[in-house]
Amino acid sequence: MTVAAEAKEWVKMERLSKVYPNGTVAVQDVNLTIREGEFLCFVGPSGCGKSTIFKMITGLSGPTEGTLEVMGTSPKQARKQSDTAFVFQDHTLLPWSSVIDNVSLPLALRGVSRKARKEEAERALELVGLKDYTKAMPRQLSGGMKMRASIARALVSKPKLLLMDEPFGALDEITRQTLQLELLELWRRDPRMTVLFVTHNVFEAVFLSTRVAVMTPRPGKVAAMIDVPVPFPRDETFRTTPEFGDIVRSVSEALKH
Numbered sequence: 001m002t003v004a005a006e007a008k009e010w011v012k013m014e015r016l017s018k019v020y021p022n023g024t025v026a027v028q029d030v031n032l033t034i035r036e037g038e039f040l041c042f043v044g045p046s047g048c049g050k051s052t053i054f055k056m057i058t059g060l061s062g063p064t065e066g067t068l069e070v071m072g073t074s075p076k077q078a079r080k081q082s083d084t085a086f087v088f089q090d091h092t093l094l095p096w097s098s099v100i101d102n103v104s105l106p107l108a109l110r111g112v113s114r115k116a117r118k119e120e121a122e123r124a125l126e127l128v129g130l131k132d133y134t135k136a137m138p139r140q141l142s143g144g145m146k147m148r149a150s151i152a153r154a155l156v157s158k159p160k161l162l163l164m165d166e167p168f169g170a171l172d173e174i175t176r177q178t179l180q181l182e183l184l185e186l187w188r189r190d191p192r193m194t195v196l197f198v199t200h201n202v203f204e205a206v207f208l209s210t211r212v213a214v215m216t217p218r219p220g221k222v223a224a225m226i227d228v229p230v231p232f233p234r235d236e237t238f239r240t241t242p243e244f245g246d247i248v249r250s251v252s253e254a255l256k257h
């Protein structure tokens with residue numbers, strides 16, 4: 001799958017900067033247009049402003065300079081319309097609520113009826129392979145299952161733009177690779193969903209994405225945009241191809257500058 005050049009401009013950052021009130025320049029002069037249907041990974045050293053960019057895209061924090069448009073409107077408006085959803089590094093499930101109640105929470109907050117909530121949450125849990133765990137409590141799930149539940153919670157409102165901030169960082173390598181494949185499957189089922197994904201792991205970035213944005217150390221700028229012109233579906237064999245190795249090397253080189 002490739003993203004056509006005429007696809008809609010879904011996130012548009014122009015000269016975007018963020019200086020926190022204490023004077024920390026977290027993001028400086030980022031120009032980046034992300035098109036509908038892309039799977040874009042951000043890689044960069046710790047503290048280079050990746051989470052700050054995500055907070056701005058979801059409207060949780062405003063830029064200090066430049067402009068940011070999300071789906072033709074403001075980030076806050078896009079979030080209000082439930083067009084954006086966010087998955088954090090730690091699963092952030094409520095420990096006192098069952099899996100299904102956690103997953104249906106975004107719908108409850110929007111006043112969706114109990115019956116519709118249940119149906120939608122069950123559908124989302126089935127998508128992530130947790131349909132037998134709807135009544136379980138989060139403590140009864142493994143780390144990978146908790147992450148699946150939080151992905152279901154993000155998918156339940158059928159977002160057009162899914163932001164994932166190092167979602168698999170705390171997982172073991174095997175679980176991580178399984179979830180990468182599952183995530184690609186979910187994305188392929190809904191080819192118009194755009195995914196923005198932060199990772200420290202260059203291999204993960206290349207395996208998942210259509211494009212990789214490589215960031216410089218703070219203040220974060222985009223040092224390079226690297227295409228991953230390899231068709232989907234991708235499977236485990238992609239990780240062992242010379243092409244994979246070449247792109248991993250290009251991203252690693254760009255990270256050194």
Ligand SMILES: Nc1ncnc2c1ncn2[C@@H]1O[C@H](COP(=O)(O)OP(=O)(O)OP(=O)(O)O)[C@@H](O)[C@H]1O
Nearest residue numbers: 020022024026045046047048049050051052053218
């Ligand atoms: N609310 C805040 N107030 C002041 N400084 C902040 C705030 N949030 C983040 N920063 C600073 O802004 C810079 C960028 O932080 P950010 O969390 O965006 O980095 P990151 O790239 O996501 O890092 P990591 O990979 O470690 O998650 C850091 O120097 C951080 O200390």
Ligand SMILES: [Mg+2]
Nearest residue numbers: 050051052165
């Ligand atoms: Mg971060």
